Amino acid sequence: MDSLHKTKKQVKWEILETKELLHIDSRLTVSVQKVRLPNGRVVEDYYQVVYPESVIIAAVTHDNKVVMSRQYLHGFGDTSIVLPAGTVAKSETPLETAKRELLEETGYISPEWQALTELYSHVNYKGSKISFFLAKDAVKAAEPASGDLEEMEIVLLHESEIINAIRNRNIISIGTIT
Structure with a gap:
């Protein structure tokens, strides 16, 4: 076996x-x-x-660039590039949250959504469920309006640029790397 x-x-x-x-x-x-x-x-x-349930979104444009943001992460104490993400509101499904977070954080929308998987963080301590989504053919529809504490710079990266950013420690979030 x-x-x-x-x-x-x-x-x-x-x-x-x-x-x-x-x-x-x-x-x-x-x-x-x-x-x-x-x-x-x-x-x-x-x-x-x-922790509350959350979502992480990999939004890909028609030319295969991934929509990400560069921002200061206070828990880490430095700047990093991350995927759009957020906490699932009690009144929303994970997909509804993913669509809202993508628009709020990046100004992008997508006509095609795919649930990829559900993973759990810190499983020995209960942690939280994280739902991962793929948003295909993402297009800019508005300016970001997340209302979050952090300032963000939207960046569009090809797969090779993402790999280099991980190697150079410009991407450090396990949720983004996953």
Whole structure:
């Protein structure tokens, strides 16, 4: 049997107690759980950090350039090139959020959308679900109007330029690189 197939059934941990330590709107929840492992051992302090669901958009123009932005990222403390992304609002589907974020952050729209995959960040600590979308034949329809804290410069890059930007550490976000 190859390594991609389960060889043994994994048993879920039993949650004995959960205490919420911090809750900030829909932005962040931190809790600590008391859990019992399958071998009977009890872990008193298993921390969970939950972020809201988000989307990341790879928007490609008719001439195969990817719509990205160069911006200061305060958490990183420097400037980087990133794909458009955002948090899924409670009233929206991930696709609706992706369309809104692409327009707000870049001024681009797309007639053709494809859901690529759903991945999870920080899976040991719960993290969040991230939905990835491909927006084909993206065209500029407006000026960016994200209302975000950061100033952005829209950049259009070919695949080879993106690879070079990753190598040169001009792109450092794991979500963008994925």
